[in-house]
Structure formats: structure tokens, C-alpha cells
Amino acid sequence: AQSVTQPDIHITVSEGASLELRCNYSYGATPYLFWYVQSPGQGLQLLLKYFSGDTLVQGIKGFEAEFKRSQSSFNLRKPSVHWSDAAEYFCAVGNTNAGKSTFGDGTTLTVKP
Amino acid sequence: DARVTQTPRHKVTEMGQEVTMRCQPILGHNTVFWYRQTMMQGLELLAYFRNRAPLDDSGMPKDRFSAEMPDATLATLKIQPSEPRDSAVYFCASGYSTDTQYFGPGTRLTVL
Numbered sequence: 001a002q003s004v005t006q007p008d009i010h011i012t013v014s015e016g017a018s019l020e021l022r023c024n025y026s027y028g029a030t031p032y033l034f035w036y037v038q039s040p041g042q043g044l045q046l047l048l049k050y051f052s053g054d055t056l057v058q059g060i061k062g063f064e065a066e067f068k069r070s071q072s073s074f075n076l077r078k079p080s081v082h083w084s085d086a087a088e089y090f091c092a093v094g095n096t097n098a099g100k101s102t103f104g105d106g107t108t109l110t111v112k113p
Numbered sequence: 114d115a116r117v118t119q120t121p122r123h124k125v126t127e128m129g130q131e132v133t134m135r136c137q138p139i140l141g142h143n144t145v146f147w148y149r150q151t152m153m154q155g156l157e158l159l160a161y162f163r164n165r166a167p168l169d170d171s172g173m174p175k176d177r178f179s180a181e182m183p184d185a186t187l188a189t190l191k192i193q194p195s196e197p198r199d200s201a202v203y204f205c206a207s208g209y210s211t212d213t214q215y216f217g218p219g220t221r222l223t224v225l
Contacts, residue, residue, distance in 0.1 A: 034213065034214075036216075042218060042219075043117075043204055043206075043216030043217055043218050043219055044156075044204070044206075044214075044216040045216070046213045046214075046215075049212075049213060090156065100146065100158065100161055100168075100169065101214060103155075103156050103158075105155050106155060106156070
């Protein structure tokens, strides 16, 4: 069965600092991997996705993520965080057969001025 | 800019009442998902449909919850009778097969 682990429940960074959110997955085949962001009171929005090809994926809002098969990881990064990035971030792995995704428990990002 | 729409956005009801939540998926998407989000349980998949047929509803309490897609433009999630523990935000999402899911704004349900 597929699963996703986001080890960090809550992360606080200073505005302008770099950010890395961790995601580890378990899936038998080549996974489809996603990062979503949820701002307070809103639904989830896709930041980026990996299906195949280049393991470094660029997304919206200056985010990127790197797929590392050997580590079963898909960590999200941003070089310089803005106050508007404060939100909850979800990593998800897609089931290529069933067509549904399994979501991690989320990481809440707080940005200090 | 195509979006998933959900109605109502907020619903307050009393225990025992029937609640119906509606979702209009993005035109052309063939997969529709229903999720429930709470502080305690996080994001839970309740059910999902492919080409209007239910594929998996194992996450849904069968005795009180039901999900349907009367047509390609409408998905419904019904709770009857509702209980206080059903209070949550319910999200609908649509997508095409295994690709990205596009989430609606959610229905915030409060059962008193």
C-alpha cells in the first residue's frame, strides 16, 4: 500500500530564509508525486508534480522539489521565503492504477518577520 | 479559469437533520473526489468516482453517508442523519485520471 510521511508537523522560518519541507513515500512502482499548499480557509492548490523525467521539478511561487528514488523522498524547497508562504503544505503520492492520491498529514509553515 | 465549485460554503444544522453538499467539477475531468478535513484526523478521502461510477467509498461511514454523481456536472454528498462528530470541512476535488486534483473551496459543516 502506498503511504506518505511528512516528518515535520510544524516549521518556523524567518522571512528571507531558505526552506526545505521533507516528504518520504512508500510505493511499489514509479510514483506520481505532488506538493499542494493550503492557505487558511481555502482548498488545496497544486504547487508542483513529478511524473517522470528530470528529477528536479519547478513549481509555482518559486518552489522546487527533487525526487530521490534511492531515499524515497520528494522534498520541497524554496531559496527565500516570503510572509505569504505561511500555510499548510501537503505531499501526496498518486496511485497510477487506481487514480487516487494518498496525502501526508501536512506541515504547517510559520514565517517570522 | 476553470474551478471546482461547492455549495453551500457554510452550513450549520442540528443533530439528526439531513445535509446535502454539492460539487460542480471542472468540465472535462473524469474523476471526482470527496474529502473531509478535521484538526484531529487531517485530510481523509471519503469516496471517489471515475466517469461517474463509484470506485471507492471505503472511507465513508455507510450507514449515514452517501455519495452520488447524477450527471457529469454534479456530485453530491449526503449525510442523514447528521451528528456533531460530522462537523468538518468537506472538500470536493476533480481531476483527469491520475493527474493533478483541483480542489474546491470546501463546505464548512457544523452540526450542533
